[in-house]
Amino acid sequence: MFENLKAQPADKILALVQAYREDPRDTKIDLGVGVYKNADGVTPVMRAVKAAEKIVWEEQESKAYVSLTGDPAYSDAMIKLILGDAVARENVGAAATPGGTGACRQAFELIQMASPEARVFVSNPTWPNHISILNYLGIEVAPYRYFDSETRGVDFDGMIADLGQANAGDVVLLHGCCHNPTGANLNLIQWQAVIDLINEKNLVAMIDIAYQGFGDGLDEDAQATRLVASSVKECLIAASCSKNFGVYRERTGLLMAVSNDASQTALNQATLSFLNRQNYSFPPDHGARVVTTILNNPELCADWKAELEETRLSMLALRQQLADELQRLSGSDRFGFLAQHRGMFSRLGTTPEMVEKLRADHGIYMVGDSRMNIAGLNAKSVPILAKAIIDSGI
Template sequence: MLTNLKEQPKDKILGLMALYREDPRATKIDLGVGVYKDATGVTPVMRAVKAAERRIVEEQTSKAYTGLAGDAGYSTAMRDLLLADSVDPARIAAVATPGGTGAVRQAFELVKQANPNARVFVSNPTWPNHVSILGYLGIEVVKYRYFDTETRAVDFDGMMEDLGDITSGDVVLLHGCCHNPTGANLNLTQWQSVIDLINDKGCLPIIDIAYQGFGDGLEEDAAATRLVASSVPELLIAASCSKNFGIYRERTGLLMAISEKAESTAVTQGNLNHLNRQNFSFPPDHGARVVTTILNDPELKADWMAELEEMRTGMLALRQQLADELQRLSGSDRFGFIAEHRGMFSQIGTTPDLVEKLRADNAIYMVGDSRMNIAGLNAQSVSVLAKAIVDAGI
């Protein structure tokens, strides 16, 4: 039977990681893999995470399963972090998941269960795994314009025109902040226009938010999600703790489902629990317990927020340094968008051939669509990248 299996398409980012590892050049720069790195190229364990883990090791008395939805304290802590008081908690069902990817997968599964004929509108471009998971589940994907490759900003007119094709029962997938892969975000006025369209069309929004705290700040990055949550009857939110808590390998995510009425929450919760049971049964707990410990302890939370702010401002400084260096070398301000984008990523808007040229000539690794991870830079490598970009004629 196994001889009937067909080779699956290779993941481009994982393939890029393999090429990077095999490259013997000491000057190589990894801007492909989507993880935060400090100036030494290390993805650090945050101070508050270490402290929380020590406390858990000392105080935890059992490794028994939590519930199918995970620990209720984790859901509450994450709900408060992301949504604050923007929506009645009685309308919110939630389950812990293996990472943000698990939350996205469960959201799509829930959509298929609720409406097998739903179409999901996704931004062009979007995180490739969105489209891959939807394809695997047999859900129709409709792409809407999002990124203007000339201005390197949001093509909002094109976006709204394409979303005009949505009908009742469809789904629109939105990035809560720090759009991956472009780094270009909607402003709140634009968000309100999207909300008005969603309410007019009667469709279901899904927000994927994986970078809260990496853009303009914890509260600022949650503003759009809170606005949507307070303005629409139903909403799914897939959240990740991988980036802002630095616990990538702990696979810590959360799916929240906001029902129109509190009376529907129990049924929604039961369906979420059922999906967890079918896909992986009980969710992992260690990362969730770390997050809960931090968010419920004022001192640990303050230290976590301080370190997260250091990470955020460090990335903003790298963005500004790169934009300035590119302007100096090129004599043009066409790269000013890099300083305006937010989060770990920017898409510089060039061809796969020129991206390959950067790899072959300069050992600079980025995804073929020209998405680069700003956190893969440091103060020294910025000038190397800038010179390579200008020399390549990008």
């Protein structure tokens, strides 16, 4: 049997990590992996997470399974965090998942179960794992224009034109905030236009929200997701706690199935339970319990929000510093988009050849499509990156 296996394509980001590690240059900069790092290059454990883990350690009396969809208190807390009061709780089915990736996988499986012929429209570009999982499941992928390589903003006209080709029942996958990999986001007027199109054509909305709190603030980053959930007939929402709680290795995610018909929720919830049972049975609990402890403890929640805000502002400061330095060196404002983008990532909008030149000549490591992790910078490395960009002729 094993001799029939075929080698799978290597993960480009993991290969980039290895190349970076083997590079002996002191001035090398890692802008590849999508993990937040502070000014010292460390991905810290947040203060509230440490405090919550201590509470869990002291109070938890059993490691028995919770339920197929995880602790209901975790679902309640996350739904409140993401949706606020935009949708009644009784209209939301939810299941804990192994990270945001697990939530996306379960959402795609639900789509396949409910509507086998549905296509999933994804932004061009999108997080590569979206397409990888869809292809693995045999679900047809339909790209829609999103990133304008000239303006480094959203090609909204192209997006609407492409989504206009969708058929009733097709799914539109949207990034709730801090678009990965581009950093370019829709404004609320544009979001409303997308919602109008979804309703007009009887499409299904799916939102991947992995960076809430990294863009303009916790509530601000959830605003579009809340607008969609409260405006469409039904939608799926895949959420991750990896970034905003810093619990990457705990694999803490949530999938929500939202319907404007509360009588549909019981079936949605049962389906989420079934899917969890088929894929991994009971979801991991430790990260979910830590998150629940933080969100339900006013003091811990306030400290978490304060540290998250520090993280957000530090990334905005790095964006502005890089944009300013590039303006100083180039004498133009053509890199101003870097200060306008939000979240961990920006797409520089250059060629794979230029990306390779940055790596070879300057030790700057970013993904081949020119996505760079802003959180991989610090105040000292920003001038190094800016000079490398200008010296490379970008």
